[in-house]
Amino acid sequence: MHDQVCADLIGSSPLFYSLSGLIGYLFFTAQRKSFSELFVLFKSHNLLSAMVDGIFPLTSWKWEGIPLPKLEEQPDEPHLLSSIDLTSWVVNQLRTSRYNDVRDIIEGKKDLVRLIELKERRERGDKVTATIQLTRQQRFSSSAAYLVTEPTNKEPCQQCNSRSSSGPCALCIAGGPELFTGACTNCQYSSNASKYTFYAKK
Known part of the structure; x- marks a missing residue:
């Protein structure tokens, strides 16, 4: 349930494509996921490329x-x-x-x-x-x-x-x-x- 809510937020809100949004999302989920799990989740939503390259989807x-x-x-x-x-x-x-x-x-x-x-x-x-x-x-x-x-x-x-x-x-x-x-x-x-x-x- 938690994963689906976060995924829906990421998909629908431009905030999560900004650096501040990424930091907030990372803080929100850090206690529940390992680094490797966070990496997979970020990659699945193209958030890593948006953060590193500054390119919006x-x-x-x-x-x-x-x-x-x-x-x-x-x-x-x-x-x-x-x-x-x-x-x-x-x-x-x-x-x-x-x-x-x-x-x-x-x-x-x-x-x-x-x-x-x-x-x-x-x-x-x-x-x-x-x-x-x-x-x-x-x-x-x-x-x-x-x-x-x-x-x-x-x-x-x-x-x-x-x-x-x-x-x-x-x-x-x-x-x-x-x-x-x-x-x-x-x-x-x-x-x-x-x-x-x-x-x-x-």
Whole structure:
């Protein structure tokens, strides 16, 4: 009974993914379990990696109150996934990113504002879906901001309105001058931030 209550608490409360939560939980159970038993229990709930590496589990992030699903395998063509699965794929890479600014953005708000939705455009008469490739720091940070930023703009920027836009996301999301010096997430993704409408240092 005791083990089940603790397991339920660990699974449901973000507190236990913090260092203070881990210390409290260890103190609470230390008199009842050996070190080896505690190690197995912590490992089964991914708490050791959360404590040692500072990496939150994917299920810490939620969409409309529901934890993001874990993908069974890595997709060869992520742009063909549903919006919720694509978002899980993106967040899974963001949460383990080596870039500090990316981790700060995505860890700062775990209740997502929106899902990743890719834009569609016509090429030679055919509709094609944009692809998202997290290959550079700007692409990581822009994708993180797209998920958690409340927009300050009411209209899309010049580049997002253009057929030549290389930003992948369906919405133009700008967070004001404090975020990417005013540029929207699509312009940040495509490294064109300084060229277009919302950039604050023109």
